[in-house]
Amino acid sequence: MAGETYALVLLSAAKWLTDLGIVWLVGVSGFRLLTRPGWPGFSRDLVGLEGRLVRYAGLALLLLVAATVARLYAQTYASFGLDEPVTGELLRVVSTQTRWGDRWVVQGAAVVLSALAWVLVMLRVGRSWLLFGAATLVVVGTTPLTGHAMGYSGGVLLPxxxxxxxxxxxxxxxxxxxxxLSVGLRSMASYGPKHGLVLAPLVDRFSPVALTAAGTLAGTGAVTALLYIDEVQQLWQTVYGRALLAKITL
Known part of the structure; x- marks a missing residue:
């Protein structure tokens, strides 16, 4: 039982790290879109944020790479670790000879694609941020391949x-x-009296987007819960239910 609990903790932690990395990555792309030159209210002072934004994108990618490796280890442990130690050979077997591994490889390729786009951003190649945003969407789009959506009995498309x-x-x-908050406000604080003038257009532009995203987050979460939870007691009797309660609590 202890081994099964440890496997569950590993799988959950790896998934949370993955989601955190993806949320951070999308956030970087979203903020870059808000500060895109040519948009109404754009200030040349925002150009100074580029370096910080590139570093944040790199950190998000590092987290995502670590989470991708952690997911492979967690899946291998859940499959074999209860009976024998996790070895390089077992990691290879899971990643190359299972359906889960095939999907994990696709996800890993998406992360590599994002990393290559990030390198182009660092080199200031034209339209590299657009490529980075597109690569981020690919990462998001491949995430369900190793999640509970693939095991839904009613079909995988909706989940x-x-x-x-x-x-x-x-x-x-x-x-x-x-x-x-962490990059924009910190950088803009150095602008002195111009701080409010630079920040206001960003806040105005982000507010309706944030409201729409918050509503979408709540709506998709509620519908997903309805797909997997048939009875109230499943909230504490099933793995998905306990994970959902933990997410709501946080």
Whole structure:
């Protein structure tokens, strides 16, 4: 029982790390879109945020890479670790000779694609932020491949769409807000009297987006819960239910 509990903790932690990395990545892309030159209210002072934004994108990618590796280890432990130690050979077997592994490889390729786009951003290649945003969408789109959506008995399309929408909404709302507060406000504080003039257009532009994303987050979460929870007691009797309660609590 202890081994099964440990496996569940590993799987849950790896998933949470993955979601956190994706939310952060979407937030970076969302904030970059808000500060895109040529948009109404854009200030040249925002150009100074580029370096900080690139570093945040790199940190989000590092977290996502670590989470991707952690998911492979957690899945391998859940499959074999209860009976024998996890070895490199077992990791290879899970990643190359199972359906889960095939899907995990696709997700890993999406992360690599995002990393390559990030390198282009660092090199200031034209339209590299657009490529980075597109790569981020690919990462989000592949996330359900190793999640509970693939095991839904009523078909995988609806739960996949809901999970993608849920993650995107979380990234657009929470991720962008985090970047706005941690990167934007910190950098703009150095502008002195111009601080409010630079910040106001961003807040005005982000507010309706945040409200829409928050509503989407709540809506997709509620519909997803209805798909998997038939009775109230399943909230504490099933793995998904306990995970849902933990998410609501947080």
């Amino acid at each position: 996949m769409v809901l999970q993608i929408g849920h993650l995107l909404a979380a990234g657009v709302w929470i991720g962008t807000l985090f970047v706005l």
